[in-house]
Amino acid sequence: MHRVFISVLVLGSCYLNAVNAQISKLKQGFLHPPDSAKPGVYWYFMDGNMSARSISEDLEAMKKAGIGNLVFLEVNVGIPRGKVEFLSDEWQELFAHAVKESKRLGIEITLGIGPGWTGSGGPWVPIEQSMQHLVSSTVNIAGGGKRAINLPIPAPKPPYFGEGAFTPELKKQWDDFYEDVAVLAYPTPSLPSSKITDIDEKALYYRAPYSSVKGVKQYLPTVAEYKDMPKNAAIDKSKIIDLTDKLRADGTLNWTAPKGNWTIIRFGRRNNGAITRPAPVPGLGFEADKFDTVALNAHLDNYVGKLVNKTGRPDVGEAGGLKRLHMDSWEMGAQNWTPHFREEFKKRRGYDPLPYYPVYAGNVVESEEISERFLWDLRQTAQELVLENHAGQVKKYAHKFGLELSIEPYDMNPTADLELGSVADVPMAEFWNKGLGFNSSFSCIEATSIGHVNGKSLVPAEAFTAQDNEGWKQYPGAMKNQGDWAFATGINRFVYHTFQNQFLADSLRPGATMGPYGVHWDRNQTWWPMVGGYHDYISRCQYILQQGQAVADILYLSPEGSPHVFRPPSSAMDGDLVLPDRKGYNFDGCSPGQLYKAIVKNKKIVFPGGSSYRLLVLPAIKTMTPALLQKITSLVNDGAVVVGAPPLKSPGLSGYPSCDEQVRTISRSLWGTLQEPSEQITHTYGKGKIIWGGSLDTQINDLYPEYDLTAQILKSMNVEQDFTADGQLRYTHRYTDDMDIYFVSNRTDQVVQTDVSFRSVKGHAQLWDPITGESRALPECVVKGQLTTLPLKFDAYQSYFVCFVNNVLPVSSTNKNFSINKVVKTLAGPWLVSFDPKWGGPPNIVFNELKDWTQRTEEGIKYYSGTAVYHKIFDLPRNLSSKENQRLYLDLGEIKNMGRVILNGKNLGVTWTAPFRVDITNAVLEKQNHLEIEVVNLWPNRLIGDENFPDDGINNGKWPDWLTKGLPRTSHRFTFSTYKFYTKDSPLLKSGLIGPVTIQQSDF
Structure with a gap:
């Protein structure tokens, strides 16, 4: 008995030691994050403006500032072309230099798969291997006599982005390229033919950017019921005649039409008008066919393969260097044809699409329902080809070299976003700076859903994209709230858009921009040293x-x-439209392709990557393929809880009409009836259940039931909300074997004190502060059932982690969660302030009081941009209490925009967000404290001031002579930029240390 007891103690001690070791490792990584946890940047090069010097200096600046990865792209946006021809030998040498330097510095490179910021194409793509449309021309004739029938060549569809992007050579190729596909004839319907609405979308001629164009449909709905139409208003499929072999080379038809009125349609393939954008001029070319692996591989060999041959095969074990390929947001439009499309369609859908080609032009064959079902099959086939022959093939190509593939699966994507993103090794999102561009917050929910369901630990986002009026206004403090929002959605790597390669001399600042685009995240920022x-x-x-x-x-x-x-459902989100936050029951989205991989364990839907869910909610769509319906049936049978109404039909023509009866048969079995109940009911099936009816089936604008209804179901399953606060906080929750980890952030600019409930009783609560890296116990708590409730306090936009640590005892000398700080001294009176004369400021000046620089009369201060140093000597107050564990802080009050505190020669760090406070306990003296506060503001004030001087910048797309010829600059401007955001009348931005600066003491 004693031996058993001792063994239990030993095992328990070993387990506890293992847990403590794991937590200790996690805390060490938190305090000193590895390179894999560091943020990245989009590193843009501007059409030949590059050098080995600028490459090395950029990368070294990234390394010093804590940037661990980048996306390499070359574009042409608003800057005169440089001397290094894209993809020339010199260009390739410079790319190899960038890879070599990134290896030296331990920075990962992700390479876009083509020139420009989107797509996969270039001048090496022959138009025969480009993205294609099936286009048509129509002739109506009266039969019954011999006559020449001339069929005009079908015109191409206008490019979505217009013809202005074409070079003359590309325009000529686009005009000239045409190949016949088929000629079909049919008796003209005796009644006016109905046309299918929105045919350009449904037949994949166009897909506009969802994030930036109003009215773009989230999806194309399928329905179970269609209005009847007169039979003689539609094309009779049985009477369609294939005349393809009757077409002569001159466009005439070798056919005598029978008596009656006939419609003849000539079908051919044309380029869809998509070219690389905004590519460097030598990189302009057609987008490669997204349905064809031969076309894609040829493109990849001409770009990625060529560069890998130059740099050498990537070493997977190295810390830096080339690590992955990247497909950026889909901005290439749609295609609906490739030479092997008919064969692929037959193989995948089980029938010949040829008789339905008239539907491409909006004509109705057989009936509206039959035609819409064909269009569904058309889009489904196109999606499968993109997933397999494009994204999947890029992934295979990447893996061949030991690389990964990241994908931003949104915007003009003609496939389902979740399906495309699921192909990626690294699913990726994009969010634009709030107020400085488009609202793409939905892409964060998409990418994190993909990552969670697929078990991906890394979900990056192209972060803080901006345009037009950003103009160097953004800085870390202004971006914190939105950044914390992104973390709460599940994003866990920021890749800032953009770090523009700074190819100009260091004296020319702020230097190069990407035209009007991007938040300026580069080494020429005023605040980059901080x-x-x-x-x-x-x-x-x-x-x-x-x-x-x-x-x-x-x-x-x-x-x-x-x-x-x-x-x-919009009701599942809280907050505004740009920064929507999750409510207390979190969720993910899942595509049908992903769901096939799920199983049920302990009544939860579980995926191979480890994610699990208590409730599956079906979309309010009355169609479903038998295969997907059978999968859902098996999940319910194994114990899943599913919310949603039964489908009534299959969406396409595959297996029609027996597929519809198959759907109804399975639905009757799973739901018990096809009659929609007026009240919510639960139907048991196998080990699981289906919940439907009543309000659950009433959707106004969403595909899914109101959030509160699903919340009530979870409550009835004895599942508490994961997070409960008073509406001023946001959260996300992760877990390991030993910890529950909650990221919690204040989404207001006010101090918040509130009780917060967490669905965890795993262990003792700790606060991990990502600003300082410190962690401490949170001893005040109430544990009840599944919940732990803590009184929490947040400064403006403050955030931290609340961690519930299993079997690790808290270490605390107090019974309070938060200290109370009191002011013990205000540093009033004069300050000596030193500005940099190189940027127009006085080297030394006395401020009798702390004041906004723009309120000073001196133009060198009013228009100053950069760093100024505030100097002061102070004593601590007499008789200052010094209880054990009490801390002293220097609080800067209001500061525009960032500050570094140096006290008695000790660098105490940078303060960039509230509370603007540093711990001075171990640096302060009783008397004669020498305080320096380095304060940095933003570029706009100096740029605005410089607008009072003659303009000596880029003019008519050309660099100024003084720059190209090395002449003296005579304009008296201090700044130089490749894009102008301001005039002399633009409002100045508040700047400097405004204070009050105080010494504060905590009560523990």
């Missing part, structure tokens, strides 16, 4: 948010078909 403190915060957050698994209770199944943008 950005490391912010990057430390980001890296600590990202490190923790890359651990373990995400927690979500609800899984929303997206419908079959394409295109589709996944959006949860």
Whole structure:
């Protein structure tokens, strides 16, 4: 007995030691995040403006500032062309230099798969291997006599982005390229033919950007019921005649039409008008066929393969260098044809599409329902070809070299976003700076859903994209709230858009831009020397948010078909439209392709990557393929709980009409009836159940039931909300074997004190502060059932992690969660302030009081941009109490925009967000404290001031003579930029240390 007891003690001690070791490792990584946790940048080069010097200096600046990865792209946006021809030998040598330098510095490179910021194409893509449309021309004739029938060559569809992007050579190729596909004739319907609405979308001629064009459909709905139409208003499929072999080379038809009125349609393939954009001029060319592996591989060999041959095969074990390929947001439009499309369609859909070609032009064959079903099959076939022959093939190509593939699966994507993103090794999102561009917040929900369902630990986002009026206004403090929002959605790596390669001399600042686009995240920023403190915060957050698994209770199944943008019910989100936050029951979206991989364990839907969900919610779509319906049936039979109404038909023509009866048969079995109940009911099937009827089946604008209804179902399953606060906080929850990890952030600019409930009783609560890297116990708590409730306090936009640590005892000398700080001294009176004369400021000047620089009369201060140093000597107050564990802080009050505190020669770090406070306990003296505060503002004030001087910048697309010829600059301007955001009348931005600066003491 004693031996058993001792063994239990030993095992328990070993387990506890293992847990403590794991937690200790996690805390060490939190304090000093590895390179894998660091943020990245989009590193843009501007059409030949590059050098080995600028490459090395950029990369070294990234390394010093805490940037760990980048996306390499070359574009042509608003800057005169440089001397290094894209993809020339010199260009390739410079790319190899960038890879070599990135290896030296331990920075990962992700390479876009083509010139420009989107797509996969170039001048090496022959138009025969480009993206294609099936186009047509129509002739109506009266039969019964011999006559010459001339069939005009079908015109191409106008390019979505217009013909202005074509070079003359590309325009000529686009005009000239045409190949016949088929000629069909049929008796002209005796009644006016109905036309299919929105045929250009449904037949994949166009797909506009969902994020930036109003009215773009989230999805193309399928219905179970169609209005009847007169039979003689539609094309009779049985009477369609294939005349393809009757077409002569001159466009005349060798055919005598029988008596009656006939319609003849000539079908051919044309280029869809998509070219690389905005590519460097030598990189302009057609987009490669997205349905064809031969075309894609030829393109990849001409670009990626060529560069890999130059740099050498990537070494997977190295810390830096080329690590992955990247497909950026889909901005190439849609295609609906490739030479082997008919064969692929037959193989995948089980019938010949030829008789339905008239539907491409909006004509109705047989009936509206039959035609719409064909169009669904058309889009489904196109989606499968994109997933397999494009995205899947890029992935295979990447893996051949030991590389990964990242994909931003949104915007003009003609497939379902979740399906395309699921191909990626690294699913990726994009979010634009709030107020400085488009609202693409939905893409974050999409990418994190893909990552969670597929078990991907890394979900990056192209972060803080901006345009037009950004103009160097953004800085870490202004971006914190939106950044914390992105973390709460599940994003765990920021890739800032953009770090523009700074190819100009260092004296010419702020230097090169990407035209009007991007938040300026490069080494020429005023605050770049201080950005490391912010990057430390980001890296600590990202490190923790890359651990373990995400927690979500609800899984929303997206419908079959394409295109589709996944959006949860609007009622499941809180906050504004640009920064929508999850409510207390978290969720993910799931595509049909992903759901096939799920199983049921302990009544939860579980995926191979480890994610699990308590509730599957079906979309309010009355069609479903028998295969997907059978999968859902098996999940319910094994114990899943599913919310949603039964489908009534299959969406396409495959297996029609027996497929519809198959759907109804399975639905009757699973739901018990096809009659929709007026009240919510639960139907048991196998080990699981289906919940439907009543309000659950009433959707106004969403595909899914109101959030409160699903919340009530979870409550009835004895599942508490994962997170409960008073509406001022946001959260996300991850877990490991030993910890529950909650990221919690204040989404207001006010101090918040509130009780917060967490669905965890795993262990003792701790606060992990990503600003400082410190962690401490949170001893005040109430544990009840599944919940732990903590009183929490947040400064403006403050965030931290609340961690519930299993079997690790808290270490605390107090019974309070938060200290109270009191002011013990205000540093009033004069300050000596030193500006940099190189940027127009006085080297030394006394400020009798702290004041906004723009309120000063001196133009060198009023228009100053850069760093100024505030100097002061102070004593601590007499008789200052010095209880054990009490801390002293220097609080800067209001500061525009960032500050570094140096006290008695000790660098105490950068303060960039509230509370603007540093711990001075171990640096302060009783008397004669020498304080320096480096304060940095933003570029706009100096840029605005310089608008009072003659303009000596880029003119008519050419560099100024003084720059190209090395002449003296006589304009008296201090700044130089390749894009103008301001005039002399633009409002100045508040700047400097405004204070009050105080010494504060905490009560523990």
